[in-house]
Structures are given as structure tokens and as C-alpha cells.
Amino acid sequence: MTRPRRATPQSMIVISDTHCSCQLGLIRPEGIDLDEGGHYTPNVIQLQMWAWWREFWDQWVPAATRGGPYDILLNGDWIDNEHHGVKTLITNNIQVQRQIGLDCLRPQVERAQALGGRFYVVRGTAAHDGGSGQDVEMMARELGAVPNEFGRCSRWELWKRIEGPDPHCLVHALHHIGSTSRTAYETSAPKAEITEEMVSAAKTGQEAPRFTVRSHRHRPTEAPEFCVWGRAWALVPPGWQAKTELAYRVAGARTTQPIFGGLLLRNGEEEVYPRFRTWELARPRIER
Numbered sequence: 001m002t003r004p005r006r007a008t009p010q011s012m013i014v015i016s017d018t019h020c021s022c023q024l025g026l027i028r029p030e031g032i033d034l035d036e037g038g039h040y041t042p043n044v045i046q047l048q049m050w051a052w053w054r055e056f057w058d059q060w061v062p063a064a065t066r067g068g069p070y071d072i073l074l075n076g077d078w079i080d081n082e083h084h085g086v087k088t089l090i091t092n093n094i095q096v097q098r099q100i101g102l103d104c105l106r107p108q109v110e111r112a113q114a115l116g117g118r119f120y121v122v123r124g125t126a127a128h129d130g131g132s133g134q135d136v137e138m139m140a141r142e143l144g145a146v147p148n149e150f151g152r153c154s155r156w157e158l159w160k161r162i163e164g165p166d167p168h169c170l171v172h173a174l175h176h177i178g179s180t181s182r183t184a185y186e187t188s189a190p191k192a193e194i195t196e197e198m199v200s201a202a203k204t205g206q207e208a209p210r211f212t213v214r215s216h217r218h219r220p221t222e223a224p225e226f227c228v229w230g231r232a233w234a235l236v237p238p239g240w241q242a243k244t245e246l247a248y249r250v251a252g253a254r255t256t257q258p259i260f261g262g263l264l265l266r267n268g269e270e271e272v273y274p275r276f277r278t279w280e281l282a283r284p285r286i287e288r
Contacts, residue, residue, distance in 0.1 A: 007068060007069055007116065008069070008116075008163045008164075009068070009069040009070050009071050009115075009116065009117045009118075009162070009163065010068060010070075010162060010163060010164040010266060010267045010268060011064070011065040011068065011069075011070040011071070011162070011264060011265065011266045011267075012070060012071045012072070012073055012160070012162055012171065012264070012265040012266075013061055013065075013070050013071070013072050013073070013112075013262060013263070013264060013265075014072075014073045014075055014173070014213055014235075014237050014262060014263040014264075014265065015072070015073070015074055015075070015237060015240070015262040015263075016074060016075035016076050016077060016124070016175070016215035016216075016237050016239060017075075017076065017077045017124070017215055017216070017218055017238075017239030017240060017241055018074075018077070018078055018079075018101065018104060018105075018239070018240040018241070019077055019079070019080040019128065019239070019240065019241040020078060020079045020080065020097060020100040020101035020104055021079050021080045021081070021089060021090050021091060021096070021097035021100050021101070022080035022086075022088055022089060022090070022241060022244065023043065023046070023088045023089070023090055024045060024046070024088060024241055024242040024243070024244055025046075025080055025240065025241045025242075026046070026049060026050070026053060026100075026104050026240040026241070027040075027042050027046055027050070027090070027100050027103075027104065028042075028050065028100075028103050028104060029042055029046075029047055029050050032090065032091075032096060032099065032100050032103070034090075034091055034093075034096060035091065035093050035095075035096060040090045040091070045242050045281070048281070049240060049242070049260055052260055052261070052279045053104075053240065053260075056261065056262055056277055057107075057108050057111075060277045061262075061264075064264045064266075064275060064277070065264070065266070066268075068115070069112070069115040069116040069117045070112055070115070070117045071112065071117045071118050071119070071120065071160070071162075072108065072109060072112050072117065072118075072119050072120070073120045073121075073122065073158065073160075073171075073173055073213070074105065074119075074120070074121050074122070075122045075124075075173050075174075075175055075213060075214075075215040075237065076122050076123060076124025076125070076128075076129065076175030076176075076215050076216065077124035077125060077128040077129060077175065077215070077216070077239075078101050078105075078121070078124065078128075078129060078136045078139065079094075079097045079098065079100070079101045079128060079129065079135060079136060079139075080097065080128055081094070081097065081127060081128045081129070081130060081135060082094075083127035083128060084127065084246065086244065086245065086246070087245075088244055088245070094130075094135055097135075098135070098136075098138070098139050101136070101139055102139055102142060102143065105143060106143060109143045109144070113144060118146050119140075119143055119144060119145045119146065120145060120146055120155075120158050120160065120173075121136065121139075121140035121145045121153060121154040121155070122154070122155060122156070122157065122158050122173050122174065122175055123136065123154050123155065123156055123175065124136075124175045124215070124216070125175065125176070125216070129154075133152075133154040133155075133156075136154050137152065137153060137154045140153035140154040141153040156174070157172065157173060157174045158171065158172070158173040159171070159172055159209075160173070162211075162265060162266070162267040163267065164266075164267025164268065164269075164272075165267065165268075165269060166210075166229070166267050166271075166272045168207065168210055168229040168272075169210050169211075169267040169272050170207055170208075170209045170210050170211070171209060171210070171211045171213060171265060172197060172209035172211070172212055172213065173213040173214075174213075174214055175214070175215050175216055176214065176215075176216050177189050177190065177193060177214035177215070177216055177217060177236065178192075179216075179217050179250075183256075186219065186221055187221055187222075187223040187234075190212070190214065190221050190222075190223040190234035190235070190236055191223040191225070191234060193212055193214060193234050194212045194223060194225050194232060194233070194234035195225070197209055197212050198225070198227065198232075208227060208232065209232070210227075210229065210232050210233070210272060211232070211233055211235060211265050211274065212232070212233065212234040212235065213235050213236075213237070213263075213265075214234070214235075214236050215236060215237060215239070216236075217236055218238060218239035218241065218253075218258065218259070219236060219238065219253075219256075219259065220236060220237060220238040220259055220261065220263075220276050220278055221234075221235065221236040222234075222235055222236075222274065222276070223235075230271075230272065231272075233274050235263060235265075235274055237261070237262055237263040237276070238259040238260055238261045238262070238276075238278055239258075239259075239260065240260050241258070242258045242281065243257075243258050257280050257281045257282070257283060258280070258281050259278050259279070259280045260278065260279050260280075260281075261276060261277045261278035261279055262276075262277060263275070263276055263277075264276075264277075
């Protein structure tokens with residue numbers, strides 16, 4: 001009996017900056033067993049994040065993808081690692097950190113794979129994902145991430161064509177991008193990035209990406225541009241980490257509340273488009 005061919009994914013779901021193992025990052029509500037027999041229980045913020053995480057995958061993704069298959073891109077900073085002398089780690093044991101990250105992503109990746117989608121991992125900063133992505137490579141391999149041409153399941157960048165009616169639906173994803181301390185200039189770096197992509201492609205006679213995806217900033221940003229095929233976008237998805245002590249030092253970040261969520265890239269029947277789904281924490285209480 002011939003098995004029916006699965007539909008080709010016309011959607012990609014992009015998430016990033018989960019910072020698993022940070023006390024302000026993503027973790028399952030049952031917590032994690034620690035190396036010496038203790039147990040970590042998530043805090044109130046983490047429980048709220050997990051509720052939004054489940055809503056994102058269980059409700060929004062199926063609706064946004066029209067119930068069809070979809071690929072998943074994790075665009076860097078999967079775990080938090082031991083960095084900058086921070087005191088907010090659940091544990092600095094990398095094996096436990098990896099387990100937290102795997103526990104969070106495995107159900108989502110397996111669901112997408114069951115529908116015919118694939119999983120891609122882009123390496124984040126060395127401070128979080130380890131030098132050359134060494135601390136997330138085995139995680140990516142365990143969850144069946146698509147390897148690059150060198151057989152590595154985590155990679156520095158992803159060039160991916162989203163199949164569908166429009167033949168010009170190319171994605172170029174990297175983790176890093178510049179930031180700003182001024183909200184008014186929040187789109188400046190993404191706008192510069194997409195311009196660089198277009199100029200570089202024109203110089204070399206290659207196809208420019210329709211979706212230029214960057215992360216690292218934890219702030220959802222959309223910078224559209226027009227090209228010969230219609231509209232193109234530079235996009236930054238939100239993260240899944242609340243404000244750490246480092247955020248309170250940065251102008252702009254210190255005056256805003258953290259935003260969580262993800263991003264859809266779709267080559268649909270009617271058009272090519274991106275779509276965000278986000279949630280924002282409330283301000284701290286006002287003292288009287």
C-alpha cells in the first residue's frame with residue numbers, strides 16, 4: 001500500500017532566546033531535578049510564561065498555519081549557560097541546563113515533525129549557547145534538527161526557501177543584530193540589515209531574501225521594504241526571558257516590560273506575509 005505524500009510546509013514558526021536554565025527563562029511547570037538531589041520549582045513569572053508558551057503552540061500556531069504542516073526555527077540562545085557572573089541561574093550544570101531546554105522544546109518539535117515539518121537550530125551567542133554552539137549541538141541532534149552541509153545540527157545561519165505559490169520566498173536567519181537605546185530608532189538596525197542583504201545580493205547576482213530574520217534583542221520588530229517581487233521584511237521575534245539584572249542597565253530595555261512570543265513566516269495561497277503573536281508582562285505594582 002502506497003503511503004500518501006504529506007503536504008510541503010508553507011509556514012515556518014520562529015522562536016528564539018528561550019534562555020532555559022535562567023530563573024527568568026523558560027521551564028516546564030513541574031520544574032527540574034538538580035544534580036545533588038534537590039529540585040527547582042518555577043516562580044510566578046515562569047508559570048505565566050509557560051501558560052503563554054502553551055497557548056502559542058496549542059492554539060495560535062495551528063490557527064496561523066491553517067492546520068497544515070510547518071517548520072520550526074530556533075534562532076539562538078536556547079540555554080542560558082554560565083555568563084557575565086549573573087546570579088539568576090537555576091544551575092550552572094550544563095547537563096541539567098540542556099535537559100531543561102530539551103524538555104521545553106521536545107513536544108513542540110515532535111508535533112511539527114509528525115505533521116511533516118522540520119526543525120532548524122541557529123547558534124546564538126557564545127555566552128549562552130557556548131563557543132561554536134558546542135553546548136546546544138547535541139541538543140539539536142537529539143531533537144532531529146536538520147544538519148547543514150557539514151553535518152552539524154546547529155548552524156551559524158540558515159538559508160531556507162519556504163515552498164508555496166510564490167517562488168521568491170527565501171529566508172535568511174542569523175542570531176545577532178545591533179541594538180539601540182532609543183525606542184524611536186528600534187527599526188534602524190533591522191532596516192540597515194535588510195538593505196545590506198539586498199545590496200549584497202545585487203552585487204553578486206543572487207536572490208535576496210524575502211524574510212531577513214534576526215534575534216538577540218528580545219524585542220519584536222518589523223521593518224518592511226519593497227522589492228521587485230513585492231514586499232520583503234526584516235524581522236526580530238520576541239524572546240522568552242523576563243528582565244534580568246543586565247536588562248536594567250540598558251537604556252530602552254530598562255524602561256519597558258518584557259515581551260514574549262513568536263513569529264510566523266508564511267507563503268500562503270493569497271500572499272507572502274509574516275505575523276507576530278506576543279504577550280507582555282504587566283508593570284510592577286505601584287506603591288502607595
